[in-house]
Amino acid sequence: MSEPRLVEVRKNVLKANDVIARSLRERFRSAGVFVVSLVSSPGSGKTAFLEKTLTTLRPNYRVAALVGDLATENDAVRLARSQAPVKQIITGTICHLEAAMVEKSLADWDLNTLDFLFIENVGNLVCPSSYDLGENLRIVLMSVTEGEDKPLKYPTIFNSADVAVITKIDLAVAVEFDSSAACANIQAVRPGMHVFQLSTKSGEGMRDYFDFLITSLTQMRTSFSQTV
């Protein structure tokens, strides 16, 4: 048998996903919709947080959500209470959302009728980090019950996110949550990361987060109108 020869390839394995994510990002930008994705471990309060977000923004903004889940439509049913358009993406055995799933789910949606689109990823702190969904902002959530060292255990997902949200701070005292240690750990894996500490239940800290979202939407639209 002859000696093997080396053929150069140099191709990104996730290229197919990245290409779709790029075209999604362009669609979002021209429609003027600000897209926020949420990643966290299961049970961090992601769905409650999203429900509160939709309910609060809805009187003044046009909001919608896509929700990834392995098997059930429970989250979509819960979120439908906000009366915002919600679509479930059932991923089956797949532990993360991919850009193609987002693209397919949006096929019959007119993005021009939206201000904010939220994409809730499958509860998982590992796999979603590799997949760009074309979002403007990726929020990683962790609850006070998960421990301060979560960022150190999952540095890649924290590094891939833009903003961190610490949820359930109404329970912080009960679980002896060390907020400064948690923030230091977040800064270690993602220097300069903005952190919101809030409680969906009591409403504490939610105001800053909403102000941030609204400012982000305005900034995005201003920068888009300057470039066209």
Next chain:
Amino acid sequence: MHELSIAMSIVEMAEEEAERHGGQVSAVHLKLGALSGVVKEALLSSFEMACFDTPLAGSRLIIEEVPIVVFCGSCQTQRTLTSAQWFCCPECGTPTLEIVQGKDLEVVALEMTDDVRAQAG
């Protein structure tokens, strides 16, 4: 565990390339960054599964691990991080997030032998 779907993409990509160049793939060379979100061991065992019943069956996956390299604004130079848990310059301690390298997930090259089936025909 998304390594299986990543492995399947690698196999698909290698199959396409092999078809273009003609021949049998004996090994796939891959660059894997420490920030790619993919675990080496899981990818290796997934690759074997993904190759099953494809022209790549029996081929090897050769992984080159790529460390995280950042640009330190204070030192004005590139530095290699020893851990993904500490995004600071290992020399001067300045926090930095300017990632130069480490997200890699790239098929770099294929080792190919002449197509046995083509020779037979």
